[in-house]
Amino acid sequence: MDLNSKLLDFIEHSPTAFHAAANIAAALTANGYHELLETEVWTVSPGDRVFIRRNGSSIIALRIPERPPVGFLLAAAHADSPSLRLKETAPLPPLDSYIRLNVEKYGGMLCAPWLDRPLSIAGRVAVRGGRGVELRLVDLVRPVALIPNLAIHMDRSANEGKSYEAHVDMLPLFSQAGGRSLDALLAESLGVREEDILSRELQLYPFGRGMLWGADEEFLSAPRLDDLQGVYGCLEGFLAAEGSASLTGLCVFDNEEVGNGTRQGADSTFLSDVLRRVCFALGMDESAYLRCVANSFLLSADNAHAVHPNHSEHADRADRPVLNGGVVLKYNANRHYTTDSVSAALFSELCGRIGVPVQRYTNRADIRGGWTLGHVSLSHVSLDTADIGLPQLAMHSCYETAGAKDTQYLVRVVRELFSRTLRKTPEGFSLL
Numbered sequence: 001m002d003l004n005s006k007l008l009d010f011i012e013h014s015p016t017a018f019h020a021a022a023n024i025a026a027a028l029t030a031n032g033y034h035e036l037l038e039t040e041v042w043t044v045s046p047g048d049r050v051f052i053r054r055n056g057s058s059i060i061a062l063r064i065p066e067r068p069p070v071g072f073l074l075a076a077a078h079a080d081s082p083s084l085r086l087k088e089t090a091p092l093p094p095l096d097s098y099i100r101l102n103v104e105k106y107g108g109m110l111c112a113p114w115l116d117r118p119l120s121i122a123g124r125v126a127v128r129g130g131r132g133v134e135l136r137l138v139d140l141v142r143p144v145a146l147i148p149n150l151a152i153h154m155d156r157s158a159n160e161g162k163s164y165e166a167h168v169d170m171l172p173l174f175s176q177a178g179g180r181s182l183d184a185l186l187a188e189s190l191g192v193r194e195e196d197i198l199s200r201e202l203q204l205y206p207f208g209r210g211m212l213w214g215a216d217e218e219f220l221s222a223p224r225l226d227d228l229q230g231v232y233g234c235l236e237g238f239l240a241a242e243g244s245a246s247l248t249g250l251c252v253f254d255n256e257e258v259g260n261g262t263r264q265g266a267d268s269t270f271l272s273d274v275l276r277r278v279c280f281a282l283g284m285d286e287s288a289y290l291r292c293v294a295n296s297f298l299l300s301a302d303n304a305h306a307v308h309p310n311h312s313e314h315a316d317r318a319d320r321p322v323l324n325g326g327v328v329l330k331y332n333a334n335r336h337y338t339t340d341s342v343s344a345a346l347f348s349e350l351c352g353r354i355g356v357p358v359q360r361y362t363n364r365a366d367i368r369g370g371w372t373l374g375h376v377s378l379s380h381v382s383l384d385t386a387d388i389g390l391p392q393l394a395m396h397s398c399y400e401t402a403g404a405k406d407t408q409y410l411v412r413v414v415r416e417l418f419s420r421t422l423r424k425t426p427e428g429f430s431l432l
Contacts (some may be wrong), residue, residue, distance in 0.1 A: 004212055005212075011223065017058070027239070048064045058079075058254045065243070075299040076250075078302065085202070085204075086123075088199065145204060186200070226302070230302055233414060236411045237410065242419040243419065267379070279292065293381060295423065296383045298384070298385040304361045327390065327409050329388055331387075335375060342429075350420070356412050357409065390407070
């Protein structure tokens with residue numbers, strides 16, 4: 001349970017992918033890692049521990065072995081979650097004395113849970129500084145907005161099904177006319193003048209801390225469990241690992257919820273750029289790099305759907321993950337998930353060695369499933385990959401539920417992965 005308390009702390013202080021990356025960087029630095037900048041020449045040596053950020057919202061950490069690496073062992077997750085993003089002209093003109101925020105949906109979000117809930121604002125702001133433009137993280141850390149429901153008296157069909165028009169139903173109430181502006185709150189939080197704010201990347205988030213609950217505190221509910229539970233589990237496992245003859249890496253990407261197709265997303269050159277530059281800095285050539293790629297494995301960690309207690313009919317007849325039942329291997333015949341017989345065997349072998357239970361997920365055959373970052377990253381670095389996740393309820397709600405035991409299961413299997421060395425042969429593989 002102490003691990004989950006730390007997870008809830010991490011989630012509370014990571015309202016955006018920018019904040020999550022900053023918190024990961026702080027944890028890495030505290031554990032002896034140092035940052036490499038993409039704009040500078042890289043000097044690395046055997047045994048180094050390094051991390052690289054792109055856009056301030058994606059981060060890759062690498063632990064370099066003492067000898068030339070025999071391959072790569074990687075775990076990847078994403079730090080963004082479905083949300084309401086503020087448009088650049090966020091405050092709308094007054095209407096009936098109300099000031100509302102101009103927003104649009106980011107990702108495939110469930111709308112209803114966002115209503116009647118205190119919301120805060122966080123993100124990144126560009127401000128004019130003494131030497132040019134400075135990028136600052138901001139978190140107002142208090143409720144400043146709310147999206148009110150329409151009373152049942154005015155919408156008698158509200159409980160019979162509801163569709164939401166984002167430009168009408170999802171506009172947050174921010175203040176009354178004549179109150180302090182959004183820029184005034186941002187400037188106060190950042191300690192700058194309003195006129196020095198040049199641009200913003202802001203989003204709303206549910207204000208308040210997640211919690212453990214249930215008869216034995218067996219359940220965990222919080223915002224952004226998809227995928228900060230995966231991020232945190234991979235981070236803890238990575239930091240706790242004993243080392244490997246493989247080059248081990250933690251990869252946390254932004255923009256998975258909108259398709260990964262940004263310079264900091266999994267469908268970018270970020271991972272291949274980093275791996276190549278580190279290998280070349282170690283004195284390896286392209287052929288040696290490609291040999292490492294061929295002897296590598298990636299865990300793509302993004303949460304999975306648990307069987308719903310009230311709607312079990314939406315699950316497959318046989319593959320029915322439950323909360324606290326263990327890490328989930330995800331399969332899809334159309335390859336939206338990357339798991340195949342090789343990667344499933346490798347992952348199952350890892351879990352079996354340390355007694356971590358494995359569950360399996362496939363979407364019901366007549367329901368189109370989702371996908372995550374694993375299959376798109378393979379177009380840039382071709383690795384054997386398994387898609388995994390922790391079972392959860394209400395995925396893409398602003399407040400999701402998972403199993404308290406499952407966080408520890410993920411930490412243990414990631415630690416086991418990064419403490420081993422993978423060696424492939426034409427007949428199979430070994431984990432030393």
